[in-house]
Amino acid sequence: MIKKGILGVLLLWSTPYFAQVFLQIDTLEEVVVINHYATKSGGPNAVQMSASLEETLDRDADLDLIRRGGYAAEVVYHGLSGTQTNTMIDGMRIYGACTDKMDPVTAYVDEQNLHSLEKKGSNDVTIHSLNLKLKRGEFVPTSKHYGSFYSSVNSNNLGTRYGGQYGFNSMRLWLLVNANGSRASNYSDGSNREVRFTQYEKFNAMASVGLKLGRNEFSATLVKDKAVDVGYAGLPMDVSSADALIARFEHQTMLGNTNINHQVYYNSIVHVMDDTKRDSVAMHMDMPGWSETKGISGRLNQTRGNWLLRAQYELVQNSRRAEMTMYPENEAEMYMETWPEVVRSFASVNPSATYYFNENYDILVSASLSTGVDKMQSPTGIKQLEVFGYTMPDGIQTNAGAGSARIRFRKSSFEHQLTLKAGNRAPELSERFGFYLYNSQDGFDYIGNPDLKNEQFLHVSDDVKFDQLGQQFYAKAYAYLFDQYIFGVQEPAYFAMTPGGGGVKIYENIGKAFILGGELGSSLFQSGKIPTTAVISYRYGRSERFGYLPQMSPLAFTLNHTYTWKKLQFGLSNKWVNRYNRASLSFGERNAKNYWLMDATISTNLPLKSTNILVELAGNNLLNQYYTTHLSWNGIPLMGRNISLMAKWSF
Numbered sequence: 115m116i117k118k119g120i121l122g123v124l125l126l127w128s129t130p131y132f133a134q135v136f137l138q139i140d141t142l143e144e145v146v147v148i149n150h151y152a153t154k155s156g157g158p159n160a161v162q163m164s165a166s167l168e169e170t171l172d173r174d175a176d177l178d179l180i181r182r183g184g185y186a187a188e189v190v191y192h193g194l195s196g197t198q199t200n201t202m203i204d205g206m207r208i209y210g211a212c213t214d215k216m217d218p219v220t221a222y223v224d225e226q227n228l229h230s231l232e233k234k235g236s237n238d239v240t241i242h243s244l245n246l247k248l249k250r251g252e253f254v255p256t257s258k259h260y261g262s263f264y265s266s267v268n269s270n271n272l273g274t275r276y277g278g279q280y281g282f283n284s285m286r287l288w289l290l291v292n293a294n295g296s297r298a299s300n301y302s303d304g305s306n307r308e309v310r311f312t313q314y315e316k317f318n319a320m321a322s323v324g325l326k327l328g329r330n331e332f333s334a335t336l337v338k339d340k341a342v343d344v345g346y347a348g349l350p351m352d353v354s355s356a357d358a359l360i361a362r363f364e365h366q367t368m369l370g371n372t373n374i375n376h377q378v379y380y381n382s383i384v385h386v387m388d389d390t391k392r393d394s395v396a397m398h399m400d401m402p403g404w405s406e407t408k409g410i411s412g413r414l415n416q417t418r419g420n421w422l423l424r425a426q427y428e429l430v431q432n433s434r435r436a437e438m439t440m441y442p443e444n445e446a447e448m449y450m451e452t453w454p455e456v457v458r459s460f461a462s463v464n465p466s467a468t469y470y471f472n473e474n475y476d477i478l479v480s481a482s483l484s485t486g487v488d489k490m491q492s493p494t495g496i497k498q499l500e501v502f503g504y505t506m507p508d509g510i511q512t513n514a515g516a517g518s519a520r521i522r523f524r525k526s527s528f529e530h531q532l533t534l535k536a537g538n539r540a541p542e543l544s545e546r547f548g549f550y551l552y553n554s555q556d557g558f559d560y561i562g563n564p565d566l567k568n569e570q571f572l573h574v575s576d577d578v579k580f581d582q583l584g585q586q587f588y589a590k591a592y593a594y595l596f597d598q599y600i601f602g603v604q605e606p607a608y609f610a611m612t613p614g615g616g617g618v619k620i621y622e623n624i625g626k627a628f629i630l631g632g633e634l635g636s637s638l639f640q641s642g643k644i645p646t647t648a649v650i651s652y653r654y655g656r657s658e659r660f661g662y663l664p665q666m667s668p669l670a671f672t673l674n675h676t677y678t679w680k681k682l683q684f685g686l687s688n689k690w691v692n693r694y695n696r697a698s699l700s701f702g703e704r705n706a707k708n709y710w711l712m713d714a715t716i717s718t719n720l721p722l723k724s725t726n727i728l729v730e731l732a733g734n735n736l737l738n739q740y741y742t743t744h745l746s747w748n749g750i751p752l753m754g755r756n757i758s759l760m761a762k763w764s765f
């Protein structure tokens with residue numbers, strides 16, 4: 115984890131060139147760098163190259179993983195749900211096409227496509243956003259070709275990964291292409307038992323090109339991602355194919371001291387579930403889903419005296435539908451629309467201003483407003499909702515807004531930051547229009563509620579950091595207070611549609627809820643023999659009516675060391691997680707035992723003429739712990755001991 119600060123940049127304030135640099139690095143939020151071995155291990159994290167995207171992100175105490183199988187873990191920020199966090203790919207809105215939460219946005223990219231993850235908070239319409247930044251080329255004075263090929267194997271699930279990348283940078287043109295494949299069989303847990311339905315196969319390719327004409331920079335990007343034969347051990351069915359196509363065209367220019375950036379994008383997802391591989395299926399079903407998003411967004415940044423001004427806007431249209439055809443034995447098939455086709459169109463604006471009082475103090479204020487409409491396109495869907503007594507007007511108006519302020523104080527080695535944010539979020543599509551969406555974690559079918567009100571939130575966070583003779587310490591505490599919290603509530607009058615299901619839940623505004631959490635961390639002996647980081651974290655949440663909130667976190671302690679001996683780099687990571695006994699039972703969570711995970715890596719760089727070969731041997735869960743977490747659906751056990759070997763040749 116690194117922090118992209120703007121320390122020192124203020125000194126260079128007045129010159130236009132540095133103003134530009136300043137604008138580019140004004141990502142005041144924290145960033146997790148993905149895929150850069152040197153930087154990643156630089157803040158000694160004992161990170162391994164062969165780790166998946168989700169595993170890399172899981173090392174950050176702000177993020178947790180919900181697991182439903184061996185693939186497509188869902189990244190959760192501060193315990194907020196997927197509808198409270200807006201996950202974007204490089205500023206593009208993208209929405210999964212699965213009604214059963216099998217396809218978080220992170221599943222549709224490969225770690226090789228990505229540069230970093232921005233954990234934003236202060237200036238967004240939703241409570242938080244996670245932005246997966248794509249890799250890109252650079253305009254450089256001297257032309258340069260670069261590239262790499264890599265391959266890795268895993269002992270536990272016989273998983274393999276392979277891929278290649280080629281890039282070209284020059285003064286006026288850059289190119290970047292990469293292609294990646296991975297496949298794995300079922301993994302084994304810590305008692306050496308095979309966990310069925312944890313296999314997967316994925317292919318991904320990305321191509322991107324940038325062109326500079328005078329003051330104008332253009333770039334175009336295409337990502338194609340396809341996963342097939344993906345097992346979901348925590349659910350009663352699997353995925354036969356999940357396809358995504360992501361396309362973007364971007365323009366950027368400088369007008370005086372204003373940096374202007376626009377993008378037009380499109381993405382399309384097709385998700386097909388499959389129950390044919392299961393031993394016993396009460397009733398065979400076909401369940402495909404589609405999601406298509408078109409968007410235009412833009413950003414203006416301007417420096418003016420001690421002000422940094424920014425305005426963002428976006429126009430987005432997302433259309434989603436999902437259907438279910440059931441084939442009961444000796445009876446006619448039944449058809450229904452689990453997501454009747456709905457088009458959500460919205461526009462949002464987000465002005466913000468930062469004022470630098472002096473080199474020690476600055477304040478950021480920001481507002482965000484979004485307005486839009488949800489239109490149901492499907493006559494079947496309208497009829498389905500009429501059954502429950504809802505009348506569907508032409509469209510449901512959707513407005514949301516938030517305002518935030520952040521005050522920061524910096525002096526030599528000390529930094530203190532206080533953030534306040536308040537606003538509301540509109541219900542997500544499933545919450546508003548879902549029709550018998552089966553949640554295998556609690557065994558209930560969920561029905562949307564077109565009458566839901568916006569969920570209100572208030573967020574406060576306080577971050578302190580100081581650096582004393584190369585030893586860094588940080589502390590952060592955060593709180594979220596909710597009103598009109600959206601949650602599924604059991605409706606005993608309705609019967610479950612899913613065979614063996616526990617009943618029906620309807621989304622309702624259930625009143626107040628809160629989350630409290632914190633982290634303490636230190637980074638020690640950075641220039642010594644054994645650089646070390648230690649992080650301790652905890653999170654607690656409750657609701658007024660339904661007890662503990664889901665997705666909170668027990669006390670967890672992580673200790674990382676790195677060590678260099680001759681040409682070998684060693685990394686050791688120990689994570690100890692306390693037992694979890696505050697599961698949200700009304701959400702279907704289960705309590706979990708404590709566990710201790712030990713990972714280690716040994717790597718070396720072998721120069722070969724002007725090229726380099728990186729070889730890495732890594733061991734995960736070396737103690738072969740049998741463990742699960744409250745975030746693993748239906749208590750599926752996680753992977754036992756795994757040894758992986760990776761080689762990467764770079765030029």
Ligand SMILES: [Cu+2]
Pocket residue numbers: 212213214215216217353385386387
């Ligand atoms: Cu699905």
